[in-house]
Amino acid sequence: MGKKNIPENNLAAEGLTVEGFTPTDHDHGSHDHGNYDHGNYDHGNYDHSGHDHGGNPFAHAALSGVPYTSYLDFSANINPLGMPKSAIRAARKALAELSGHYPEPTYHELRQAAAAAWEVPAENIVAGNGAGELLDATCRLAAWQEAVVFTPTYSEYARAARRAGLPVRCLPAFHPDHLPSSSLLKELPTPELKPRSLIFVCQPNNPTGTLVSREALAVLARIAAQKEGLLVVDESFLAFCPEEAACSSLPLLFSGLPVLVIRSLTKIYGMPGLRLGLSIAAPETAKALQAALPPWNVNSVAAAAGSAALVEREFLTLTRERLTRWRVRLVKKLTSAAAGGTLLQPLPAAANFLLTKITSEHWSSPQLTAALAKELVLxxxxxxxxxxxxxxxxxxxRRPADQDRLLAALTRLTVRPEP
Ligand SMILES: Cc1ncc(COP(=O)(O)O)c(C=O)c1O
Incomplete structure (x- = not known):
């Protein structure tokens, strides 16, 4: 499976231990809700219907009558630098010149751009209408017998699996009381796993921002191999992390293990409305994935924007440097006495978002979310x-100026503590 052309720098990074994985740290104690016990299939407890994914200022605007542009959205984890300028230009050009034609069906240019940026062969790459579409197709690409998810995590793994008719095994691995240490392996009841299991890992994990070590991912990939299954690593937020080279699962894939990597381009390149994701897999898996997708699934505008964005190496460096700095700033400000210091405690995180505990008993998450929405902060x-x-x-x-708006809103709320 796969070609053995792992970039040198990734090989050198193999074996690095990173924040987020301690093989012995596994005590979930009384915090385990019991819904995700080993061997217990989840029959709906992890069903999020009725709850949104965030990122919906339109719904708030419809209810409040305030234009959606007046809302400051901290609920969706999108690059605050926006789209690279070259990607905007490419999108405009494509809209003007290509809208009257069907997209080039193999997405040759986009896949070549990704191949060059990620140092992998283009034949390993499949384009999707967002990472979401690729998750869905991955669940349908073979006769899988179950899906395994490490919770709390992005809900679409379980949803996509259910849409494909698969039972979902939820294993608690990222409990916030035990972060940043998290052991996926201790949670995995290997002998009980069904053959042809689809194992999902979110790297870094949404919503906890935890990075999983490559050693842990390698063990999971070997278990997937034993079970004739597939390890699906969702690296949709990894491009935001300076640790990307050490934490990507591409070297595992190119060492011949059954690994499929999914990368969203919508978050890092600030274009969630355009929809674009890419999967990297062994050529035969990539072929099967392509066959599970409809033709022309990516529009020409998104494909052109993605092709241009993938060339922008400086943009990535700038994003990582700024967002790391701005994350540190946000943590400091949130925990400072001036704004929300007695209200919120962000957890250690490696990503471009912060899982944040409400430490005041005056507020629940729905109350705080609703109160902040009235302040036009989502x-x-x-x-x-x-x-x-x-x-x-x-x-x-988000940017410091936006953070200050959030902090001012929190300060106003802490001055009058009753929801
Ligand atoms: C972890 C994770 N993966 C994938 C997606 C979906 O990304 P896309 O916009 O490319 O469909 C999301 C969206 O929030 C996400 O949080």
Missing amino acids: VRDCRSFPELGERYIRLAV
Whole structure:
């Protein structure tokens, strides 16, 4: 499976231990809700219907009558630098010149751009209408027997699996009381796993911002190999992390293990409305994935924008440097006495978002989310992650000026503590 052309720098990074994985740290104690016990299939406890993913200022605007542009959205984890200028130009050109034609069906240019940026062969790459579409197709590309997800995590793994008719095994691995240490492996009841299991890992994990070490991912990939299954690593937020080279699963894939990597381009390149994601897999898996997708699934404008964005190496460096700095600033400000210091405690995170505990008993997550929305600031109520209850919100890392608006709103709320 796969070609053995792992970039030198990735090989050198193999074996690095990173924040987020301690093989022995596994005590979930009384915080395990019991819904995700080993061997217990989840029959709906992890169903998030009725809760949104965040990122919906339109719904708030429709209810409040305030234009959606007046809302400051901390609920969706999108690059605050926006789209690279070259990608905007390419999108405009494509709209003008290509809208009257069907897209080039193999997405040759886009796949070549990704191949060059990620140092992988283009034949390993499949384009999707957002990472979401690729998750969905991955669940349908073979006769899988179950899906395994490490919770709390992005809900679409379980949803996509269910849409494909698969039972979902939820294993608690990212409990916030035990972060940043998280052991996926201790949670995995290997002998009990069905053959042809689809194992999902979010790297870094949404909503906790935890990075999983490559050693842990390698063990999971070997288990997937034993079970004739597939390890699906969602690296949609990894491009935001300076640790990307050490933490990507591409070297595992190109060492011949059954790994499929999914990367969203919508977050890092600031274009969630355009929809664009790419999967990297062994050529035969890539072929099967392509066959599970409809023709022309990516529009020409998104493909052109993605092709241009992937060339922008400086943009990535700038994004990582700024967002790391702005994350540190946000943590410091949130925990300072002046604004929300007695209200919120962000958890250690490696990503461009912060899972944040509400430490004041005066507020639940829905109350705080609603109060902030009245201040025209949107945050992600984490109630939809069952193990987080009503005690957590998630905040995207945004520019300092936007952070100051959030902090001012929090200060106003802490001055009058009753919701
Ligand atoms: C972890 C994760 N993966 C994938 C997606 C979907 O990305 P896309 O916009 O490319 O469909 C999201 C969206 O929030 C996400 O949080």
